[in-house]
Amino acid sequence: MSTRPILSRLLRTFVLVGSISTALFAAPAKNPLLDRWALNLPNGAAGWLEIKQEKGWLDGSILWGGGSVLPLASVTLEGDTAVITRVREIERKDADGKVTRKQVLTETLTAKAEGDMLRLSRVAPRPDGSGFDRAEVTGKRIPPLPARPDLSKVKFGAPITLLQANALTGWRLIEPAAENGWSLANGVLSNRPIEAAPGQPKRRFGNLRTDQEFEDFSLALEVNVPKGSNSGVYLRGIYEVQVFDSAGKPLDPHNMGAVYSRITPTVSAEKPAGEWQSLLMTLVDRHVTVVLNGKTIIDNQPVDGCTGGALWSDQFRPGPIYLQGDHGPVSYRNMVLRPVVK
Numbered sequence: 001m002s003t004r005p006i007l008s009r010l011l012r013t014f015v016l017v018g019s020i021s022t023a024l025f026a027a028p029a030k031n032p033l034l035d036r037w038a039l040n041l042p043n044g045a046a047g048w049l050e051i052k053q054e055k056g057w058l059d060g061s062i063l064w065g066g067g068s069v070l071p072l073a074s075v076t077l078e079g080d081t082a083v084i085t086r087v088r089e090i091e092r093k094d095a096d097g098k099v100t101r102k103q104v105l106t107e108t109l110t111a112k113a114e115g116d117m118l119r120l121s122r123v124a125p126r127p128d129g130s131g132f133d134r135a136e137v138t139g140k141r142i143p144p145l146p147a148r149p150d151l152s153k154v155k156f157g158a159p160i161t162l163l164q165a166n167a168l169t170g171w172r173l174i175e176p177a178a179e180n181g182w183s184l185a186n187g188v189l190s191n192r193p194i195e196a197a198p199g200q201p202k203r204r205f206g207n208l209r210t211d212q213e214f215e216d217f218s219l220a221l222e223v224n225v226p227k228g229s230n231s232g233v234y235l236r237g238i239y240e241v242q243v244f245d246s247a248g249k250p251l252d253p254h255n256m257g258a259v260y261s262r263i264t265p266t267v268s269a270e271k272p273a274g275e276w277q278s279l280l281m282t283l284v285d286r287h288v289t290v291v292l293n294g295k296t297i298i299d300n301q302p303v304d305g306c307t308g309g310a311l312w313s314d315q316f317r318p319g320p321i322y323l324q325g326d327h328g329p330v331s332y333r334n335m336v337l338r339p340v341v342k
Helices: 004-025
Strands: 036-040 046-054 057-064 074-078 081-093 099-114 117-125 132-141 171-173 182-185 188-191 208-210 217-224 230-235 239-244 276-284 287-292 295-302 330-341
Touching: 036 117, 046 081, 046 132, 057 074, 057 081, 217 230, 230 276, 239 276, 239 287
Parallel strands: none
Antiparallel strands: 036 046, 036 132, 046 057, 074 081, 081 099, 099 117, 117 132, 171 208, 182 188, 188 330, 217 276, 217 330, 230 239, 276 287, 287 295
16 A cells, blocks of 8 residues: 555644644734824824833823923723823912912823724823813824944935024924014024013913025034033934033923933933033934034934924925924024935
8 A cells, every 4th residue: 555645644734733833822913003103183282102112011102282292191092992091190280379289180191003093082181170072083103113224324415504693594483373482693593582570471482493494414413502501403303412401400301402301311421500511412314413512422323203392293205494482582593514425
């Protein structure tokens, strides 16, 4: 009797068993919600969401318009839906502005992925207890970060001088209705917001942006920030490099030269308030390098998403240089940009 039929049947059995074993022990597919998402908030502000799984735990972070990127209170996944809670603390104040109580509010966000799009429903309690605010938000999956670029091979084009001698040519307020505290004289761009009189509403001063928009580039400037003051330089209108009187403070992602709330400087290089300081900022392939007063404090680090106050959440859209003017007085000079050339 020939052994070929027996061997053939055995071979088919081994293949079948191997296929079943592979199917049984293959790694489970990644949940499509476990990713980074660029959010378009209802008021036109930019947002960002990350849902991740590490060491068996679900976790995440969120940016909702302004402020910092903050950790989520909880994340629960069920199929193609995520239920997220975010906790906020608000202050109750009396007529004199004195804080009388701190109140904690918990809002719920329900997210569902549809391919590379995200649909998110937000339910947030009103601080006065009169009910809930509801909003529908859309988001888009952010493509994975590219490899760290080799900056020695990047080519930069001819320098573009962004500040004229005595005129704000090429600049405009982002919020046309805001008060303008900006002026330019002898090549120095200054912002001088005015405090509201006692008992009067806070005066809202505007942020300033270039008319021109850019992709990747290197930007050099000098800045003078008074004691206790605060400003910021937004690269492409979405990544804020912090300008702050932080001399002598411990390292923090909100200090001078940090990518606000995202990347902490590796070393403190600030000068005391009131002195001119140099900043050299390079943005290439969603990686940022910051040199403050001749010291590299952020070395070609990836940026996961936009920062608070961004003009939009799209990290691939060309954008302006935008200067924060609604926080405090600041001065800039010798602002020169060199675009990356392909």
